Amino acid sequence: MEEIKKVPFTKEMKHTHTILIPTMLPIHFQILGNVLENYGYKIKVLDNFGQGVIDQGLKNVHNDTCYPAQLVIGQMMDALEHCDLPLDKVALLITQTGGGCRASNYIYLLRKALNKSGYGDIPVISASFMKSEQSGGFSLPVTMLLQAVYGVLCGDLIMTLYNQCIPYEKNAGESQKAVDDSVKMAEKLFCKKLLRWKEVSALMEKIILRFNRVERRKEEKIKVGVVGEIYVKYSPLGNNNLEEFLLSEGCEVVCPGLFDFLLYCTHNAEFDYELYGINKVKAAVMHKVNRFLRGRKSDMIRLIEKNSDFQPPCHFESTIESTKGYIGKGVKMGEGWLLTAEMVELIQHYKVNNIVCTQPFGCLPNHICGKGVMRVIKEKNPQANIVAVDYDSSASKVNQQNRIKLMLANARLMDSQQGMASQESSQEKAKQPAAAL
Numbered sequence: 001m002e003e004i005k006k007v008p009f010t011k012e013m014k015h016t017h018t019i020l021i022p023t024m025l026p027i028h029f030q031i032l033g034n035v036l037e038n039y040g041y042k043i044k045v046l047d048n049f050g051q052g053v054i055d056q057g058l059k060n061v062h063n064d065t066c067y068p069a070q071l072v073i074g075q076m077m078d079a080l081e082h083c084d085l086p087l088d089k090v091a092l093l094i095t096q097t098g099g100g101c102r103a104s105n106y107i108y109l110l111r112k113a114l115n116k117s118g119y120g121d122i123p124v125i126s127a128s129f130m131k132s133e134q135s136g137g138f139s140l141p142v143t144m145l146l147q148a149v150y151g152v153l154c155g156d157l158i159m160t161l162y163n164q165c166i167p168y169e170k171n172a173g174e175s176q177k178a179v180d181d182s183v184k185m186a187e188k189l190f191c192k193k194l195l196r197w198k199e200v201s202a203l204m205e206k207i208i209l210r211f212n213r214v215e216r217r218k219e220e221k222i223k224v225g226v227v228g229e230i231y232v233k234y235s236p237l238g239n240n241n242l243e244e245f246l247l248s249e250g251c252e253v254v255c256p257g258l259f260d261f262l263l264y265c266t267h268n269a270e271f272d273y274e275l276y277g278i279n280k281v282k283a284a285v286m287h288k289v290n291r292f293l294r295g296r297k298s299d300m301i302r303l304i305e306k307n308s309d310f311q312p313p314c315h316f317e318s319t320i321e322s323t324k325g326y327i328g329k330g331v332k333m334g335e336g337w338l339l340t341a342e343m344v345e346l347i348q349h350y351k352v353n354n355i356v357c358t359q360p361f362g363c364l365p366n367h368i369c370g371k372g373v374m375r376v377i378k379e380k381n382p383q384a385n386i387v388a389v390d391y392d393s394s395a396s397k398v399n400q401q402n403r404i405k406l407m408l409a410n411a412r413l414m415d416s417q418q419g420m421a422s423q424e425s426s427q428e429k430a431k432q433p434a435a436a437l
């Protein structure tokens with residue numbers, strides 16, 4: 001069996017090496033990169049996209065492997081091929097979810113790819129909340145973790161407000177300007193090593209007020225929810241610029257935030273104890289962490305409600321509630337029950353009936369929690385208009401867009417039928433007093 005080199009990231013490397021990080025959510029990763037820099041690491045968040053990345057993924061990862069793995073590893077291999085830094089001063093960072101899904105094992109695939117391509121001496125860091133693999137000189141102290149968590153929440157806030165501004169902006173580019181200003185404000189605050197929630201909450205208020213200044217047209221657009229496997233849901237590289245496409249079709253995108261995934265993971269640890277009686281101590285710790293995180297999200301919701309007319313996200317309690325009658329909480333591989341909950345929540349809480357469920361081709365967990373529950377969702381919510389779209393290197397972009405266009409045609413038809421029905425009922429009502437006379 002071929003031996004795969006495993007080069008550790010040492011403490012000394014913290015001062016000499018630049019860490020390359022693959023991108024998933026551009027806004028969030030910019031803030032998170034800043035948090036790491038603040039703790040002394042040299043960071044480069046990768047921004048190489050396009051066919052070159054996909055080709056590198058196909059060349060270096062078996063095509064049976066999850067599409068997100070191909071893209072993440074492809075992006076890093078492509079970056080190494082075109083790197084303007086000395087390769088002996090570069091390290092790579094990859095996340096390990098620590099769950100039972102294949103995402104925990106991307107790191108081994110990356111090392112294999114590096115070894116095969118002659119980059120075996122490059123150290124690879126595992127970033128994991130679950131401590132799947134120790135990475136010597138790279139550590140996640142609690143203060144840094146806390147900053148990262150706040151960074152994710154700020155990223156969600158910016159993304160949510162941007163999505164509600166961009167389709168309606170009166171002056172082109174204003175929403176993007178609000179994003180840039182907000183990220184700058186966040187970067188400035190996240191330069192501090194110790195952050196108090198009061199400061200983060202003041203920053204959030206400023207972000208909301210900044211977006212309030214974006215002039216918006218008052219018009220109705222078709223709202224489309226985007227859910228699915230975490231990478232293809234968020235990454236423009238993974239979903240063929242889905243958000244851009246939906247905007248070009250005249251829609252408003254509604255996308256649940258990344259913070260919910262943290263809440264989901266911590267809640268699952270609690271639930272493991274409830275269900276199987278395992279890891280009592282971990283469950284007790286995660287219970288506290290989860291309640292703390294829920295509290296921060298609720299604070300953010302209150303800030304949005306108090307300072308603007310933007311629609312805030314749901315409280316996590318309501319997300320958990322949404323699973324009832326649809327899926328058990330023991331289903332927790334990949335996005336698990338959270339994916340189902342997000343679809344139900346979009347329909348029932350946000351009144352968004354049109355949903356694109358993004359799925360990497362061959363992703364078993366998402367086929368169960370996405371496609372697998374669509375029938376029951378449609379039975380209980382007949383107005384639901386959901387389309388599942390597979391993403392893969394060989395999937396045709398035209399086919400994907402055609403499926404989405406068909407879903408949008410249904411949405412427009414349902415809208416016009418509803419409009420006609422409400423017109424008829426108001427005409428009926430107008431006639432009634434005359435008939436009574």
Ligand code: SF4
Nearest residue numbers: 066101102103334363
């Ligand atoms: S959720 Fe799907 S795509 Fe993601 S690691 Fe698991 S199997 Fe692969």
